[in-house]
Amino acid sequence: xxxxxxxxxxxxxxxxxxxxxxxxxxxxxxxxxxxxxxxxxxxxxxxxxxxxxxxxxxxxxxxxxxxxxxxxxxxxxxxxxxxxxxxxxxxxxxxxxxxxxxxxxxxxxxxxxxxxxxxxxxxxxxxxxxxxxxxxxxxxxxxxxxxxxxxxxxxxxxxxxxxxxxxxxxxxxxxxxxxxxxxxxxxxxxxxx
Amino acid sequence: xxxxxxxxxxxxxxxxxxxxxxxxxxxxxxxxxxxxxxxxxxxxxxxxxxxxxxxxxxxxxxxxxxxxxxxxxxxxxxxxxxxxxxxxxxxxxxxxxxxxxxxxxxxxxxxxxxxxxxxxxxxxxxxxxxxxxxxxxxxxxxxxxxxxxxxxxxxxxxxxxxxxxxxxxxxxxxxxxxxxxxxxxxxxxxxxxxxxxxxxxxxxxxxxxxxxxxxxxxxxxxxxxxxxxxxxxxxxxxxxxxxxxxxxxxxxxxxxxxxxxxxxxxxxxxxxxxxxxxxxxxxxxxxxxxxxxxxxxxxxxxxxxxxxxxxxxxxxxxxxxxxxxxxxxxxxxxxxxxxxxxxxxxxxxxxxxxxxxxxxxxxxxxxxxxxxxxxxxxxxxxxxxxxxxxxxxxxxxxxxxxxxxxxxxxxxxx
Numbered sequence: 012x013x014x015x016x017x018x019x020x021x022x023x024x025x026x027x028x029x030x031x032x033x034x035x036x037x038x039x040x041x042x043x044x045x046x047x048x049x050x051x052x053x054x055x056x057x058x059x060x061x062x063x064x065x066x067x068x069x070x071x072x073x074x075x076x077x078x079x080x081x082x083x084x085x086x087x088x089x090x091x092x093x094x095x096x097x098x099x100x101x102x103x104x105x106x107x108x109x110x111x112x113x114x115x116x117x118x119x120x121x122x123x124x125x126x127x128x129x130x131x132x133x134x135x136x137x138x139x140x141x142x143x144x145x146x147x148x149x150x151x152x153x154x155x156x157x158x159x160x161x162x163x164x165x166x167x168x169x170x171x172x173x174x175x176x177x178x179x180x181x182x183x184x185x186x187x188x189x190x191x192x193x194x195x196x197x198x199x200x201x202x203x204x
Numbered sequence: 205x206x207x208x209x210x211x212x213x214x215x216x217x218x219x220x221x222x223x224x225x226x227x228x229x230x231x232x233x234x235x236x237x238x239x240x241x242x243x244x245x246x247x248x249x250x251x252x253x254x255x256x257x258x259x260x261x262x263x264x265x266x267x268x269x270x271x272x273x274x275x276x277x278x279x280x281x282x283x284x285x286x287x288x289x290x291x292x293x294x295x296x297x298x299x300x301x302x303x304x305x306x307x308x309x310x311x312x313x314x315x316x317x318x319x320x321x322x323x324x325x326x327x328x329x330x331x332x333x334x335x336x337x338x339x340x341x342x343x344x345x346x347x348x349x350x351x352x353x354x355x356x357x358x359x360x361x362x363x364x365x366x367x368x369x370x371x372x373x374x375x376x377x378x379x380x381x382x383x384x385x386x387x388x389x390x391x392x393x394x395x396x397x398x399x400x401x402x403x404x405x406x407x408x409x410x411x412x413x414x415x416x417x418x419x420x421x422x423x424x425x426x427x428x429x430x431x432x433x434x435x436x437x438x439x440x441x442x443x444x445x446x447x448x449x450x451x452x453x454x455x456x457x458x459x460x461x462x463x464x465x466x467x468x469x470x471x472x473x474x475x476x477x478x479x480x481x482x483x484x485x486x487x488x489x490x491x492x493x494x495x496x497x498x499x500x501x502x503x504x505x506x507x508x509x510x511x512x513x514x515x516x517x518x519x520x521x522x523x524x525x526x527x528x529x530x531x532x533x534x535x536x537x538x539x540x541x542x543x544x545x546x547x548x549x550x551x552x553x554x555x556x557x558x559x560x561x562x563x564x565x566x567x568x569x570x571x572x573x574x575x576x577x578x579x580x581x582x583x584x585x586x587x588x589x590x591x592x593x594x595x596x597x598x599x600x601x602x603x604x605x606x607x608x609x610x611x612x613x614x615x616x617x618x
Binding site: 033035038039042043046047050051054055060063064067068071072075128129132135137140141143144155156158159160162163164165180181183184187188190191194 | 210211212214215218219221222242243244246247248249250251252253254255256257260261264265267268269271272273275276277
């Protein structure tokens with residue numbers, strides 16, 4: 012499988028080389044640059060703040076370990092980190108798809124102007140949005156976070172998730188429609204009050 | 205069912221959005237799908253909105269950074285050489301190519317718990333098979349186990365060991381096998397059945413303090429005299445006959461309270477040997493293949509003589525009989541039957557073999573006849589107390605009180 016070198020900073024490879032040589036500042040740069048997206052990715056999947064932090068730490072600790080060993084990433088660091096994050100989450104959750112239940116009382120009433128569905132979606136708070144996302148299957152959550160949230164390319168997402176390009180295309184399609192279904196249900200519930 | 209083109213169009217639009225374009229830009233490109241794509245893209249964009257707040261992220265980042273820095277500064281762990289499959293295969297091949305002798309030589313000095321110990325034991329098993337289970341070899345291996353155990357104890361190393369040999373009791377919970385002292389909890393299953401001079405197999409563990417603690421114990425057999433006893437009861441073998449206790453064996457009348465040095469099997473007279481109070485063992489009819497070598501300690505030479513109450517009779521084993529069903533029919537436990545008759549290997553009985561059973565064995569007998577205390581049909585847990593008491597009682601029941609001058613309970617050894 013041809014791995015396209017991502018539009019990461021070309022300087023990143025240089026950074027990696029320095030990091031490999033135990034250059035602490037290079038490693039810290041990597042940490043500072045990549046911590047937010049990795050943390051985002053994890054935090055959306057894990058309810059507990061502390062747990063999310065621990066898991067995110069784990070990802071970077073694994074980077075440190077990998078740098079010492081043989082499996083240090085030499086390019087596509089972002090993909091590497093997301094893969095590790097994914098694995099860390101899988102280990103944490105097991106392989107089952109986790110669904111969280113949501114209570115209807117949490118949902119805000121929908122505004123009435125414009126296309127109801129879209130208006131409703133726009134009015135959703137971040138919390139609600141997260142709840143809705145969590146009701147998706149794991150793969151579906153991931154693809155949405157990576158493709159939309161992190162704006163990663165199809166190819167990179169496929170690499171991270173270990174899937175084919177067409178599989179990711181189908182997955183994202185289904186994920187979005189499932190999400191719409193969930194949101195639609197919520198909207199209905201709200202409308203009926 | 206879904207239009208392939210729609211799926212692709214959707215995908216394209218996602219990329220467009222990622223590049224900073226708007227939903228409308230995308231819909232202009234795919235007007236034919238505009239109606240469908242719009243809500244989908246809006247929904248997808250919500251995933252972007254489901255972001256963690258920047259402050260939360262920043263806090264988490266700050267907290268994690270220190271940890272990260274610590275991890276960076278820790279010295280690199282020693283390189284773990286991951287074994288590749290190719291290397292593993294080559295290694296296995298190499299091992300095969302090495303002569304097995306070479307490996308077993310290397311294993312020779314290993315102790316339980318060492319990596320090569322299994323090789324050592326395997327080698328021994330192979331040797332035993334080849335030698336046709338030569339008893340000399342077996343004895344040699346048993347010696348080895350004992351030596352290994354000594355080494356482990358001296359090293360203060362914890363390991364599991366298995367020992368086989370003749371055992372003697374020192375006190376309530378201390379036993380001796382060869383020159384090893386073993387702690388045996390009297391409540392261990394089977395521990396109660398064990399008497400001095402029994403051949404046992406013990407699984408034990410060595411401790412750091414240099415003690416040996418038994419975990420399981422299994423009776424393998426009793427030492428047997430080499431000569432047959434001449435103390436057969438003179439009565440005929442009818443089940444109504446009263447079997448007189450062997451005359452001299454009524455040293456039963458003197459249940460010893462302390463381990464007495466027992467006479468060697470070679471003596472012709474019936475000997476009463478007991479290393480435990482009330483534990484009289486008389487020479488028994490079926491010679492046993494077990495080693496008759498008395499353990500080194502002078503207190504533990506034991507010959508097993510069937511000792512039975514006078515109302516027991518000799519019974520000739522018939523085809524189809526099993527010891528357990530005989531025991532059951534007689535209303536005694538199997539252990540008792542074995543013990544009284546000094547049978548150590550319940551698997552080897554022959555048709556025509558003579559054993560002693562409570563009178564009236566062909567029909568279930570009543571416990572009262574023997575006046576055993578609460579002797580009900582198989583109650584395996586009640587063996588000890590009753591067994592030894594019964595064994596003491598080889599004279600008529602009435603005289604039992606006299607003869608059981610000493611408490612014959614198991615706990616009273618030594």
